[in-house]
Amino acid sequence: MTDHSSGLDKVPVIVLTFPLPDLVTQRLGTQYHVESLLTPAARQAYVTHSGDLVRAIVTNGSTRLDGAFMDTMPNLCIIHTFGVGYEGVDVDAARARGIEVAYSPGTNADSVADQAFALLLAVMRDIVPNDGLVRQGAWRPIRPVPPQLSGQKIGIVGMGHIGQRIAARAAGFSMPVFYYSRRPCDQAQWTYCPSVMDMAARVNILAVTLPGGPETCNVIDADVLRALGPQGYVVNVGRGSVISNTVLTEALEKGIIAGAGLDVVEREPNLPAALREQPNIVFSPHVGARSPQSLLTCLDQVMTNLHAALAGRPVHTPVP
Template identity: 40%
Template sequence: MTYPDRPPVVAYGRLNPYLMEGLERRFTVHSLPADADLTTLPPHVRAARALVSFGSTGASAAVMDALPALEIIGLFSVGYDKVDVDHARAKGIRVSNTPDVLTDDVADLAVGLLYATIRNIAANDRLVRSGAWERGEAPALSARVTGRRIGILGLGRIGRAIGKRLEPVAGQILYHNRREATDTPYTYVADAIDFARQSDVLIVATSGGPEAASLVDAAMLEALGPEGVIINISRGSVIDEDALVAALADKRIAGAGLDVFAAEPHVPPALLTMDNVVLQPHQGSATVHSRKAMADLVLANLDAHFAGKPLLTPVV
């Protein structure tokens, strides 16, 4: 789609190159660093009718106020916890995100982290690369994945996709949600501590945001127990990171596979030295296929907005 008047759009923070190409074909694009001084924006930027950003950048109330002509925020992510949704709603600014198209890739990574953590794949890779194995150092025995009780925290699209992948090997699949789902064969556990206690593996797949901050706390980690493993492909803020580091250091849980962190890209230094932890740089949706589909959906939402049609995937 092309627009003869090329509406002004702000590309806020670093964006996917394919998405930028699509924006530049349609719009007059103004790049704005995520740390820009919002009090000194030039008039052509303040005239922007749309803002596009990655989910980890989002759009604060201050950003919206600095762009008085803003009509829509297009997020290149499922999560919208970094957007002040209430402020957007109050100002009549529409917000869209990119659900569904990245579900499979995020679920795949969750399962990959599960196997990598329980079977010591990353630690054993380091053992081989360092030459220690050739010098006679024996790798530690790992645990087993098959037959484990898998607890999924947040049975949304991604949580269900994770469960589907693990059905053939899991001894039991449990889940904890705000409310019980009526269309799943998995076992609902209403109490969070009891849920952790019943789980051998706890996979965090819930949405982020203030209401989910430190949802997995020291008490839940204690309930998970010394043979328990936690996997997080949600948001780093969902786990109390200090409590997690302490639980791992004290061997009160067996291991962790983490794609997300509370203060990305900062990772707690203690985690870097732990062989029972597998770390990823927030790669859940980072495949060529997902990122193209996400970009196409951002563009389709913008096209719908400027054509006066309903958004395909509205948040507000």
């Protein structure tokens, strides 16, 4: 039996399953009691004794939340992913239990699109190795003539909020935009491709924005990278599971493609040494979605949905 003498039964308890910046947790804490339970063991230990206190979970897209775990929290009314991904949440199990599942589409699209272009410029223009050489006292480039980004043909895999922001930025670099998505967009200036393979053969750059999950696992396979070719670059700001580490490593080692920029990696944060040691790749630690603007915009959406669900009203952005 849970001891409610602390008064927590009068304050909705929010469980965080992954670390968020202080500006987010502090604002959540002004209205709710927040428990940061960042490991499966910590979550299980808490719900064993206090699961009936939990009214909401704020999670990321990849943390696994299944029906058995939901059953330990009989008063849980909403699971909200902080961002656009939700592949780790068993949505069907939640809905079967009357639990709302919400996400925050579009709230971080500008930040992620910025990151995609930062990675592209960094890998194509040798920003990281040239910086290292200059710091060591050299004044020579790692490559005499690196390619320019302007005018390159870009293929966007997934034309959702993020893909559309990438396309808008591509216009500023005079880049013809090709795209593959589940359905064509009503944008005459972009060229729709019927498959990823068809698109890869027509472009110099692949920008991947796909969410995770079984439907997108290893969509960018060895054949796609061969079609992209030895002058081609791939940047992934979607989910790491879309590109196999093994396939990508081989493509970089053998010169099947010219380079890659990754904000996400398969099975992150466990980065295999063979991939980590590739000189023609630039990494960032899954931070594309993070900027003060995107965090606060996402937080506004989360708070709006939490208020609605806890008051028994439909959320504004349920998962599809």
